[in-house]
Amino acid sequence: MLNISGYRTAYDEDLTDDSRMISVNSCGHYRLVTMPLYHTVRERGRKDYQLLYMARGAGNFVIKGRSCRIAEGQMVLYRPHEPQDYQYARSETPELYWLHFSGCGAEKLVKEAGFGPEGVCFVGDAPEVAGLFNKIILELQLKREDFYELCGLYAAELFILISRCAKKEVAGPRLRSREVEDAVRYFHHHFGESISVQDYAKEIGVTPCWFIRNFKAHTGHTPQAYLTGIRLNAAKELLATSLFNIGEIAALTGYPNQLYFSRLFKKQEGMTPSEYRLGKLK
Numbered sequence: 001m002l003n004i005s006g007y008r009t010a011y012d013e014d015l016t017d018d019s020r021m022i023s024v025n026s027c028g029h030y031r032l033v034t035m036p037l038y039h040t041v042r043e044r045g046r047k048d049y050q051l052l053y054m055a056r057g058a059g060n061f062v063i064k065g066r067s068c069r070i071a072e073g074q075m076v077l078y079r080p081h082e083p084q085d086y087q088y089a090r091s092e093t094p095e096l097y098w099l100h101f102s103g104c105g106a107e108k109l110v111k112e113a114g115f116g117p118e119g120v121c122f123v124g125d126a127p128e129v130a131g132l133f134n135k136i137i138l139e140l141q142l143k144r145e146d147f148y149e150l151c152g153l154y155a156a157e158l159f160i161l162i163s164r165c166a167k168k169e170v171a172g173p174r175l176r177s178r179e180v181e182d183a184v185r186y187f188h189h190h191f192g193e194s195i196s197v198q199d200y201a202k203e204i205g206v207t208p209c210w211f212i213r214n215f216k217a218h219t220g221h222t223p224q225a226y227l228t229g230i231r232l233n234a235a236k237e238l239l240a241t242s243l244f245n246i247g248e249i250a251a252l253t254g255y256p257n258q259l260y261f262s263r264l265f266k267k268q269e270g271m272t273p274s275e276y277r278l279g280k281l282k
Contacts, residue, residue, distance in 0.1 A: 005029070008026060022101055022102075049078065064117075075122070076120055191253065232269070234253045
């Protein structure tokens with residue numbers, strides 16, 4: 001089993017610290033490599049809270065005496081002294097993050113993050129959440145100056161992110177951030193070509209309306225507006241630094257129709273491409 005973990009003390013002690021809003025005892029990241037099955041049972045639980053994030057794969061958990069299937073993107077919270085029983089098999093390629101914590105504000109934080117009595121929350125594929133787990137692990141491993149305080153700040157940020165991700169998922173289906181990042185990368189690399197937002201959406205297997213709505217939810221702009229911004233920024237760079245004529249610059253930035261390009265440029269920038277170039281040459 002691959003186990004990358006860090007502890008507040010020399011090893012995993014079942015500690016509590018209510019002097020702070022949230023106090024981190026330990027944090028880790030593991031996945032099964034050779035072990036066929038991993039099973040954890042704590043009949044009396046722990047003194048502290050335990051948060052588990054199923055970043056990949058799936059597993060079987062017993063929560064409040066009821067068997068639950070926890071799939072990729074879900075989180076499980078065990079409160080202090082709550083019995084713990086969970087297992088996962090290598091065949092399901094599980095990859096988990098875990099956090100043990102306490103604190104005078106811990107219960108308030110978990111409730112605000114969306115964990116009800118059942119202790120299950122869905123955040124989806126959230127690289128930023130995994131990133132915070134990794135930051136906490138590193139601080140616990142290195143134990144640099146003020147690491148304990150910084151771990152608490154990272155943990156508080158983690159619960160804010162959990163709440164944000166959970167609210168987005170409840171609001172309805174959305175593109176995963178990875179898919180939006182892929183679209184942004186594609187637009188930046190191919191802005192000089194003819195790009196149909198509708199065709200791109202169909203190629204990645206979603207409807208154009210869904211793609212447009214969810215792209216805007218992630219970036220604050222529609223795909224077309226985002227692409228236009230890339231093209232006009234490239235055009236301004238060429239106008240200021242190259243000897244290409246206006247028609248050539250229009251074509252290089254994805255606008256084979258020079259008249260349309262000039263009208264769009266003036267609408268967005270308040271001046272024609274020629275006026276912009278003259279202003280940069282002064």
